Amino acid sequence: MTDFQGIINSIHDHLSKEEVKGVVASYIPELSKQSVNSLGIFLQHLNGDSFAAGDADIPFSIQSISKVLALSKAIAFEDNRIWQRVDVEPSGNPFNHLSLLELENGIPRNPLINSGALVVADILVTHLKNPKEDFLNYVRTIANDQTINYNKDVAASEKRTGYKNFAAANLLKSFSNLKNNVEDVLDFYFHQCSIDMTCAQLAKAFYLFANGGKCVNNVQQIPVSQAKRINAIMLTCGFYDEAGEFAFRVGLPGKSGVGGGIVAFLPNNFIISTWAPGLNPKGNSLLGMQALEQFTTQTKLSIF
Numbered sequence: 001m002t003d004f005q006g007i008i009n010s011i012h013d014h015l016s017k018e019e020v021k022g023v024v025a026s027y028i029p030e031l032s033k034q035s036v037n038s039l040g041i042f043l044q045h046l047n048g049d050s051f052a053a054g055d056a057d058i059p060f061s062i063q064s065i066s067k068v069l070a071l072s073k074a075i076a077f078e079d080n081r082i083w084q085r086v087d088v089e090p091s092g093n094p095f096n097h098l099s100l101l102e103l104e105n106g107i108p109r110n111p112l113i114n115s116g117a118l119v120v121a122d123i124l125v126t127h128l129k130n131p132k133e134d135f136l137n138y139v140r141t142i143a144n145d146q147t148i149n150y151n152k153d154v155a156a157s158e159k160r161t162g163y164k165n166f167a168a169a170n171l172l173k174s175f176s177n178l179k180n181n182v183e184d185v186l187d188f189y190f191h192q193c194s195i196d197m198t199c200a201q202l203a204k205a206f207y208l209f210a211n212g213g214k215c216v217n218n219v220q221q222i223p224v225s226q227a228k229r230i231n232a233i234m235l236t237c238g239f240y241d242e243a244g245e246f247a248f249r250v251g252l253p254g255k256s257g258v259g260g261g262i263v264a265f266l267p268n269n270f271i272i273s274t275w276a277p278g279l280n281p282k283g284n285s286l287l288g289m290q291a292l293e294q295f296t297t298q299t300k301l302s303i304f
């Protein structure tokens, strides 16, 4: 039996001593308040066991990780029609890149870059009666945790400085790939990104992707076939222009956020989440990626 607790403890202790920890995101001013020294790791096994190390119970801003949760809800409304409005190809570009969007006539490369996530947000604004309230309830349901919430300060902070997202939303609108008002879609999107979760909550929220669409309380939330598709998109697009590097070094589908979180999983086996706010130049958590690389190397557990 693998000594998961021993392994994540030793990875945590070793990485805490690293001198190069990356740079905390500051383009959303509220995020710059985070400490570069925070480091949490949480492992949720599908057999019910869980293991925590370091700051695994401190809430942080999940940011782009929310894009996967939003996608899973949007697919429930649109099924495969969604792929007429957003593609499933890796972009090979940063998460907020704009020129491809114009070149490709307003069809985002995939739903995990910002422009694609804005199309997904538009779908949710169209279908949900009270979009922000209903989406939060969905996230609480799949994580089986009613305490999860938006962080209003983070949402407001991004609204004040999210110039590239305003540009992306306007570009999408000019190509008729946003049905709702730009302001309404952005307000929803900034809120979904502002959700705070701990590593432990994050691992539980992603349980359904590792478990064929059944969430942590065993309710089938999305069809198996859609879980398969979403997982493929996480593997190929979850880390933007570092998706190849993440697959190469870690070998798991997953998703990162500029708050410093990463969640990854081995289908039918476990979900692992990390939080370390220092980012590498591609906007992914520097120590988080190292932790996951060490974890899959030491346990020999990856999809490959």
Ligand code: DON
Pocket (backbone or CB within 6 Å): 062, 063, 064, 065, 095, 096, 114, 158, 165, 193, 256, 257, 258, 259, 283, 284
């Ligand atoms: O739209 C943005 O720029 C942020 N709300 C989310 C970006 C993000 O998390 C990219 N991930 N690594």
